[in-house]
Amino acid sequence: MESTPASSATAGRVSGERGSPAAFWSRTRLPYLLLAPTVLVVFAFLIWPILSLLFFSTQSTPIGDKPTFVGTGNFGLLFAEAHFQGNLVASLEYLGGVLVLSVPLAYFAAVLISSRGGTAGIFRTLFLLPWVTAPVVSAILFRTMVDADGPVPTVLAAMTGKEWLFLVRSNLSILTVILHSAWRSFPLEMLLIAAGLATIPMELYESARVDGASEWTQFRYITFPLTRRQLFIAVLLITIFTLQDSESIFAITRGGPGYATETVGVRLFKEAFIYSNMGISSAIGVILILLCIVFLALYLRILGRGQAQ
Numbered sequence: 001m002e003s004t005p006a007s008s009a010t011a012g013r014v015s016g017e018r019g020s021p022a023a024f025w026s027r028t029r030l031p032y033l034l035l036a037p038t039v040l041v042v043f044a045f046l047i048w049p050i051l052s053l054l055f056f057s058t059q060s061t062p063i064g065d066k067p068t069f070v071g072t073g074n075f076g077l078l079f080a081e082a083h084f085q086g087n088l089v090a091s092l093e094y095l096g097g098v099l100v101l102s103v104p105l106a107y108f109a110a111v112l113i114s115s116r117g118g119t120a121g122i123f124r125t126l127f128l129l130p131w132v133t134a135p136v137v138s139a140i141l142f143r144t145m146v147d148a149d150g151p152v153p154t155v156l157a158a159m160t161g162k163e164w165l166f167l168v169r170s171n172l173s174i175l176t177v178i179l180h181s182a183w184r185s186f187p188l189e190m191l192l193i194a195a196g197l198a199t200i201p202m203e204l205y206e207s208a209r210v211d212g213a214s215e216w217t218q219f220r221y222i223t224f225p226l227t228r229r230q231l232f233i234a235v236l237l238i239t240i241f242t243l244q245d246s247e248s249i250f251a252i253t254r255g256g257p258g259y260a261t262e263t264v265g266v267r268l269f270k271e272a273f274i275y276s277n278m279g280i281s282s283a284i285g286v287i288l289i290l291l292c293i294v295f296l297a298l299y300l301r302i303l304g305r306g307q308a309q
Contacts, residue, residue, distance in 0.1 A: 091263040099235060135245075136247055177248070196229065
């Protein structure tokens, strides 16, 4: 059936109306209206604070005086400061120690709670206790244990005949906060790794045992490769939590002795809430976000290389 000129004109007019902005809004306004509250919440609680952080990082905020624009002056001041360089080193030491201790412990715990024995539920409950305990509460518990009159220094002194001052010596102080953070971090890593273990077919392990593969060989060629993605997520989350950690370190050592355990997160806390220096603290916050992005890019690169092999 051939179309008449009138019908062609009518079809063109209808097509034009459908392509007009008013027609597009009429068809799509309901989804946009439904998404609007979520967009507003994200803007209010995420985008706006980031914009405020960037703004205050370019300001000098002396107490009792109006803020003044200094551009990148706060960043230049921080990177030229030996104190802040020490904060960066302390953060990297803190992060490295936590990952070295927590990841092997998380793998071991994940295997225990993934077993089909009757004690798996008990282990699962015990291993989750550090994660559900408030950071400040567990930090105060650790401080009480390693205090000069606490049980840990008392037992070690009786065994070695030496005095153990965990909160006075720099190396023991950083070890204390690392042990506390690793103890709190491994349950989350454990759950993620256990989720990866649950997806591995048991036939792979049975075939490996038939071929005479040892436990280490099974872990190296089956368990680790097939849980690499879950491990990446766990390490990424723990890295972000550890770099931003301030309350637990401050509760245990106050950043001392000296600046031995004053990480970037603790320095930010002090500048913002003790010294009321919002300009410097905001600049530290921006640096902390960039540091997390650097580690994210590094982990993505490592994960990509592992999958390519």
